[in-house]
Amino acid sequence: MSGQVILLSGGVDSAALAALVRPDHAIAIDYGQVCARAEITAAEAVAAALRLPLSIVRADCSTLGSGDLGGRVPLAGIAPSREWWPYRNQLLATLAAHEAIRLGLRELVFATVLTDGFHADGTPEFFRHLDTLIRYQEGRVGVSAPAIDLTSVELVRRAGVGADLLGWTHSCHVGNAACGLCRGCLKRLAVLKEAGLWP
Numbered sequence: 001m002s003g004q005v006i007l008l009s010g011g012v013d014s015a016a017l018a019a020l021v022r023p024d025h026a027i028a029i030d031y032g033q034v035c036a037r038a039e040i041t042a043a044e045a046v047a048a049a050l051r052l053p054l055s056i057v058r059a060d061c062s063t064l065g066s067g068d069l070g071g072r073v074p075l076a077g078i079a080p081s082r083e084w085w086p087y088r089n090q091l092l093a094t095l096a097a098h099e100a101i102r103l104g105l106r107e108l109v110f111a112t113v114l115t116d117g118f119h120a121d122g123t124p125e126f127f128r129h130l131d132t133l134i135r136y137q138e139g140r141v142g143v144s145a146p147a148i149d150l151t152s153v154e155l156v157r158r159a160g161v162g163a164d165l166l167g168w169t170h171s172c173h174v175g176n177a178a179c180g181l182c183r184g185c186l187k188r189l190a191v192l193k194e195a196g197l198w199p
Contacts, residue, residue, distance in 0.1 A: 005100050006109040007092055008054065010042025011171045011184070012191050013155060014111035017147050018050055020159035023109055026054045027096045032062030033085070034071040038176035045168035055103070057095050064091075068173040068182055080119060083173040083183055089121035093130055093143055101139040108134070112145040113152050115187075124148055152191045163197045 003024035008014045010028065018026060028043035030036040040056060047054035067074040068083040075086070085091075089110065096108050116122030124145075131143040147155045156166070171188035172178045178185050192198035 003103075003105040004107045004109050005096065005103065005105045007096055007111065008043040008047060008052075009111070010039040010046060010169055011111075012166055012169050012188055013113050013147070013152055014043075015046045015165055015169050016152075016156045016159040016161050017109065017111040018046065018052060019161045019165060020155070021109060021146060022050075023052070025103055025105055026052050027099050028054060028056050029092055029095055030056065030058045030060075031091060031095065032060045032065055033069045034174060035069070035170065035172055035176055038170040038172065042168050042170040046165065049165050049168065055099050057099050059095055061091060071174075081183065084119065087121070089126070090130065093134060097134055097137075097139060097141045100141045106140065107142045107144055110143065110145045111155075112148050113150055113155055114148065115151065116148075122148075152187070153194045156191060156195045156197075163192070166192060166197060 005025040005027055006018050006023040008018055008026040008028050026047050028040050030040055044054060065085050066072055067079055067085060069085045074082055074084055093108060100108055112122050120126055127143060127145045134141050134143050171184035173182045173184040
């Protein structure tokens with residue numbers, strides 16, 4: 001087994017990282033998040049622009065969701081932010097690893113960036129543990145986060161991507177149409193402006 005597969009959410013970070021590392025394949029996951037349809041549409045557009053084969057994995061975990069992504073009030077006293085979904089990256093890694101094994105690929109690439117360290121599952125320590133856990137199992141699939149020390153703007157600049165690619169992205173946490181107010185929408189706009197890709 002060889003090759004990389006990137007988790008392509010359809011957001012700015014995963015689009016830029018896909019352009020930078022040029023993996024062998026991409027996976028978009030509908031795990032029951034409220035913005036799934038728009039994320040899948042964006043991932044399809046980005047994958048097509050990069051001529052990257054794309055698999056779509058669907059697993060309705062909506063009853064497990066919390067916060068904006070789950071269309072619910074965040075879990076009181078636990079949620080570190082409004083969009084927090086418990087064990088989200090662990091869930092995505094598990095679902096993606098199934099598809100990676102089927103495709104004969106051996107490394108899952110997450111587009112986690114420096115500011116994602118706000119969440120426990122966005123830290124280098126988490127990804128070291130996750131890599132060990134997934135590799136320990138029979139499929140021996142590894143996990144990496146090659147942009148974890150970069151900001152989103154640094155990643156966009158290093159990838160050399162422009163509005164022609166990033167214009168397809170969707171980052172809204174609360175729906176399939178960008179609200180312009182949630183943390184995801186505000187981050188996307190800030191990154192595009194700082195990167196000089198928005199007026």
